[in-house]
Amino acid sequence: MEKKVCELFAGVGGFRLGLERSSPDWNTVWFSQWEPNKSKQWAHQCYVSHWGDINEYTGIDISLVPKESIPNHNLLVGGFPCQDYSVARPLPGSNGLEGKKGVLWWQIRDVLIEKKSPFVLLENVDRLLKSPASQRGRDFGVMLACLADLGYSVEWRVINAAEYGAGQRRRRIFIFAYQNNTNYAKRIMDEPINLITSSGFFATTFPVESNLDMNTVALDYGNLPELSATFSFNFDSAGYMRDGVVYTSRVTPVYEEPMPLRNLLERDVADKYYLRDRLDKWTYLKGPKKLKRTSKDGYEYVFSEGGIAFPDPIDLPARTMLTSESSVNRSTHVICDPQTKELRLITPIEAERIQGFEDNWTNTGMPEKFRYFTMGNALVVPMVTRMGRTLKQIFDNE
Incomplete structure (x- = not known):
């Protein structure tokens, strides 16, 4: 399978940089970066200064981008904000639904509906698993249900970068989804606990100790608005979902000495x-x-x-x-x-190093305070590089 990538909510290019460090075979065919309520799009400018632009849609609000204009790709990546994912209401006269206005998860979903990306890798803050406070686990449950409806299986892990050798104590959830008709999905039909602790995408990339304490829940619902109104569940730091059935467990990392x-x-x-x-x-x-x-x-x-x-x-x-x-x-x-x-x-250079970027990566004309801002929004690049190596093996077998 060709290693064509679409990068949403790209920031200054952490996903792209991490993937390209893992292999020169990764080819980003489109990206999107737009910071709301900012007169200058400094992150987009930084991204373009490193890789050039692709088309007129890369630097505008993703909700305004015609999804059919996005090039075909095999891997969709993005680090998107943690927002309120509640479903507002069913669309009148249809079986569809409408997400709360401005919530970026629905833009990801729309891209998947239009482009049918075989593989998806997303990043978010770890509180996504617990939000909202009034209905714990609802938001992540809505996301999993959306992906199940679109024919995806999902693996997830909360990863503290410092526990795998990085120079920052940064806990983030990574979500790996793949269509059920991919070779990977067919090959990975292991017992859920083995998939979570040894054979799955994250267990292969970020080893963990064995753990037999697992919870499960079925996403039984008539429609997404109903699920949004009633669903609550205690998701643990690692998990797997296939055909609407969720398996989740708390795992212990195989510790690697962090960078001081x-x-x-x-x-x-x-x-x-x-x-x-x-x-x-x-x-x-x-x-x-x-x-x-x-x-x-x-x-x-x-x-x-x-x-x-x-x-x-x-x-x-x-x-x-x-x-x-x-x-x-x-x-x-x-x-x-x-x-x-x-x-x-x-x-600013030290901030870049903490996130794993090259020195002066953001020294592209933006004010110094925005150099810090973009690094605060970024992900830890070496974590993506590790995942990129595993992804390459998966793609080579497709």
């Missing part, structure tokens, strides 16, 4: 990154607090939060990097520079 933050730091860093006269403010932000606040209805309460490590230990992998990394924020990394012994922020 120390190994990713630059030398001779510019003065502007040092805290110096801002030290008091940062000490307050990082420290414990008890603050009196008043709710909207006039109720007074005490907001409290514990302190966090200050500075961040550089002999451990970095914490999860957020899009707010450029701001004065308690989640922003502060380190003691091993060269100067002074406290400072991480640099």
Whole structure:
């Protein structure tokens, strides 16, 4: 099977870069990147600066893209936001449905309906498995039901990149779906627990300890709006779904030594990154607090939060990097520079290294704060490279 890729919600190209590092055979035939409410599309510009553009639709809202204009491909990839996936209502006069406006899962579904992509690899925050808080597991259940209706089987895993050798403690769910008529689907008809712990896509790529504690649920429903209204389930960190039956288990990674933050730091860093006269403010932000606040209805309460490590230990992998990394924020990394012994922020290049990008990957004309923003939105590239190697073997057998 040809290794033709379509990359949705592409950001600055983490999926593409990771796949191309795994093999030069991967060929991205189309991508889409559009950041809502931004006057400048810096991530799209960065992507194009590395690979060039493809057609006029790559830099606009995906909901405006005619799905038939997307080139044929065999692997659909994308890291999409965690949103409210609830089904609003059935479409009048049809058996179809309409998703809540603006929710990007429905755009992925529309692409799959139109293009019938044989393989799909998606990334999201791990809270997707538990959302929404009022109906745990509903959103992921809706996604699985959509994929089952379209003839896909699904494997998923929550992966902490640091547990597989990366330099960042970043937990994300990866979802691998494949059409039931592929050679892979026919070949992988193993016992669900074996598929989750030894023979499946994620178990092969990211080994885990054996675990026999498994839960199961059937996605029995009349239609998706009904499922959306009633379904709730406790999905674990790994799982498999085929023909609407879900098997899920909590797994323990076969631990690999992570990359310490120390190994990713630059030398001779510019003065502007040092805290110096801002030290008091940062000490307050990082420290414990008890603050009196008043709710909207006039109720007074005490907001409290514990302190966090200050500075961040550089002999451990970095914490999860957020899009707010450029701001004065308690989640922003502060380190003691091993060269100067002074406290400072991480640099844009260090942010790129934490995510596994090449130095100055985002140095394509965007303001510095957006370099941090795009890295906070990115995925850990070496994790994709590992998956790319497994995918190549799968595609070579199709």
